[in-house]
Amino acid sequence: MTDSSLRTRQSNSHKKWNKIIRNWQLYLFLLPAVVYFIIFNYAPMYGVLIAFKKYNPGAGIWGSPWADPWYKNFTDFFHSAWALTTIRNTLILAIYSFIVGTILPVVLALMINEVRSVAFKKIVQNATYIPYFVSTVVLVGMVNLFFGGSGVINQIIKLFGGQSILFLMKNSIFDDLYVWSGVWQGTGWGSIIYFAALSNASPELHEAAVIDGASRFQRIIHINIPVIVPTFIIMLIMGAGSLINVGAEKVLLMQTDMNLEVSEVINTYVYKVGLVKTNFSLSTAIGLLTNFINMALLLTVNKVSGTVSDTSLW
Amino acid sequence: MVNYDTRTDKVFNVVNLVTLVIITLLVLYPIWFVLCASISDPVAVNTGKMICWPKDVTFSGYKAVFQDPAVLLGYRNSILYTALGTLVSLAITLPAAYALSRKDLVYVSVFTKFFLVTMFFSGGLIPSYLTLQKIGMVGTIWPVVLVGAVGMSNIVISRTFFISSIPAELQEAAQIDGASNFKIFFRIILPLSKPIIAVMALFSAVGHWNNYFTAMIYLDDDKLKPLQLVLREILMQAEFNAKMVEQGLMDVGDLQESLRLQELIRYSLIVVATLPVMIIYPFIQKYFVKGIMVGSIKA
Numbered sequence: 001m002t003d004s005s006l007r008t009r010q011s012n013s014h015k016k017w018n019k020i021i022r023n024w025q026l027y028l029f030l031l032p033a034v035v036y037f038i039i040f041n042y043a044p045m046y047g048v049l050i051a052f053k054k055y056n057p058g059a060g061i062w063g064s065p066w067a068d069p070w071y072k073n074f075t076d077f078f079h080s081a082w083a084l085t086t087i088r089n090t091l092i093l094a095i096y097s098f099i100v101g102t103i104l105p106v107v108l109a110l111m112i113n114e115v116r117s118v119a120f121k122k123i124v125q126n127a128t129y130i131p132y133f134v135s136t137v138v139l140v141g142m143v144n145l146f147f148g149g150s151g152v153i154n155q156i157i158k159l160f161g162g163q164s165i166l167f168l169m170k171n172s173i174f175d176d177l178y179v180w181s182g183v184w185q186g187t188g189w190g191s192i193i194y195f196a197a198l199s200n201a202s203p204e205l206h207e208a209a210v211i212d213g214a215s216r217f218q219r220i221i222h223i224n225i226p227v228i229v230p231t232f233i234i235m236l237i238m239g240a241g242s243l244i245n246v247g248a249e250k251v252l253l254m255q256t257d258m259n260l261e262v263s264e265v266i267n268t269y270v271y272k273v274g275l276v277k278t279n280f281s282l283s284t285a286i287g288l289l290t291n292f293i294n295m296a297l298l299l300t301v302n303k304v305s306g307t308v309s310d311t312s313l314w
Numbered sequence: 315m316v317n318y319d320t321r322t323d324k325v326f327n328v329v330n331l332v333t334l335v336i337i338t339l340l341v342l343y344p345i346w347f348v349l350c351a352s353i354s355d356p357v358a359v360n361t362g363k364m365i366c367w368p369k370d371v372t373f374s375g376y377k378a379v380f381q382d383p384a385v386l387l388g389y390r391n392s393i394l395y396t397a398l399g400t401l402v403s404l405a406i407t408l409p410a411a412y413a414l415s416r417k418d419l420v421y422v423s424v425f426t427k428f429f430l431v432t433m434f435f436s437g438g439l440i441p442s443y444l445t446l447q448k449i450g451m452v453g454t455i456w457p458v459v460l461v462g463a464v465g466m467s468n469i470v471i472s473r474t475f476f477i478s479s480i481p482a483e484l485q486e487a488a489q490i491d492g493a494s495n496f497k498i499f500f501r502i503i504l505p506l507s508k509p510i511i512a513v514m515a516l517f518s519a520v521g522h523w524n525n526y527f528t529a530m531i532y533l534d535d536d537k538l539k540p541l542q543l544v545l546r547e548i549l550m551q552a553e554f555n556a557k558m559v560e561q562g563l564m565d566v567g568d569l570q571e572s573l574r575l576q577e578l579i580r581y582s583l584i585v586v587a588t589l590p591v592m593i594i595y596p597f598i599q600k601y602f603v604k605g606i607m608v609g610s611i612k613a
Contacts, residue, residue: 129599
């Protein structure tokens with residue numbers, strides 16, 4: 001190394017330090033966030049070690065003995081009686097709500113976009129956003145009240161001369177109740193993201209299409225849909241990244257002893273194994289597994305989308 | 315725009331409008347029904363006499379709700395957790411976003427990566443529990459306030475807003491005048507970022523208000539339970555009374571009376587628990603579409 005390059009290097013690092021010291025306040029601004037992420041995100045990542053251990057609370061995370069073989073907790077899960085059921089239920093709920101939950105907001109946005117009256121548009125938009133702000137507990141409480149034996153749905157069925165149905169006892173419609181209550185809650189909200197994209201559709205293009213004799217429906221297919229495709233793909237990739245992550249919150253509330261066969265998903269199982277049965281290692285292993293599957297899905301879909309359509313997260 | 319509609323377009327228009335009206339009614343009906351049921355005689359509700367309009371109006375449901383000490387305590391707790399959680403969330407997110415928005419921050423990419431990792435990988439339920447147990451937070455209100463309060467997505471959204479919506483010249487001019495980062499942040503950035511702050515505060519508040527899961531995991535003291543947890547116990551306990559009859563603690567006549575009141579209480583409670591969110595909704599509503607749009611622009 002020559003003398004001068006050494007000197008520029010030194011002065012470079014010197015400059016850097018000067019800059020850091022001059023901007024010390026910026027680092028102070030970052031400090032709370034850094035501390036927060038260390039406690040709430042990075043420390044738990046270290047705790048993931050117990051997925052490969054036979055955790056013993058007295059010995060702590062580091063002191064607990066390694067599982068033998070190291071993947072024992074994972075094989076334990078696959079050999080457990082609930083493995084197949086939870087995986088199947090998770091996949092059904094995830095794919096069902098993924099398909100319905102990504103397509104319907106697009107349809108709603110396209111429909112609302114065709115409305116000419118601004119006032120009517122606003123009413124529909126604001127009305128469909130409201131359910132998003134209802135809590136999960138209230139949502140499930142409403143499902144139970146509405147679909148119960150003497151709930152309003154059955155009253156309406158009877159009004160039309162039908163027989164009342166015990167919806168909540170029917171395991172075959174658990175998935176439908178889960179997904180469509182989610183549709184009620186999230187479709188309006190999910191459509192917001194598409195309005196910005198739709199407003200980018202050039203008016204000239206529409207007018208040219210009209211002159212060429214295109215109907216409104218044709219214009220939707222050939223102008224509006226292409227405009228929202230990039231946004232749609234981004235939503236698709238993000239959805240894929242949490243596909244297997246059927247949250248425990250809502251399912252847990254909808255669960256009864258009678259419907260476990262269709263309602264026990266991986267995340268509710270993780271909760272029960274971990275905090276109810278206190279098998280910490282097994283619970284962590286299952287959680288880790290889903291985390292990896294999600295990450296793999298995200299990376300794969302992102303990659304595929306990047307090559308096929310030029311749209312990707314990064 | 316000139317009206318070029320052909321006949322098929324007119325048909326399309328009518329079908330579209332009618333479908334949207336039906337969708338809107340379907341979305342609003344459950345909410346309307348809960349409101350009506352909360353002030354109607356449960357007998358009317360359960361026999362199909364109350365479908366569209368309140369029947370045999372009674373306020374005993376609300377009376378019972380406001381006399382229930384568990385509900386009142388839950389309400390108070392929820393207000394506290396929501397206020398604290400929202401405050402912490404903003405106090406951590408905004409300064410960090412500002413720092414990351416500055417070009418003169420050395421190692422900006424290191425910090426960004428450090429934050430970004432948390433979006434894709436998390437330790438999971440048990441490791442988080444063990445961590446908080448280790449630092450003595452389990453059983454205190456702090457997990458309920460802090461878990462999920464700060465996320466990289468909000469930091470990115472505010473950073474994007476600071477960069478794209480606040481003229482860089484403003485900051486440069488202030489710097490030339492000798493203003494410190496503190497001054498720029500509090501005097502220029504914050505006052506000009508009201509929409510994004512409003513949106514984030516709303517989401518953080520709604521998130522905290524509606525969350526029951528964190529409290530269920532980390533709290534076991536009844537006195538600390540937030541409203542959603544109290545709500546969950548009341549809304550999900552259909553079998554509770556049947557058990558009491560079995561054990562001879564209640565006779566069937568009492569049960570019917572109590573079931574009737576309970577049904578009413580459930581509807582009233584749903585209204586009472588959701589009301590605060592619905593009250594702030596119209597005020598913030600004009601901001602949030604804007605805020606989401608900002609967030610959707612890629613960072």
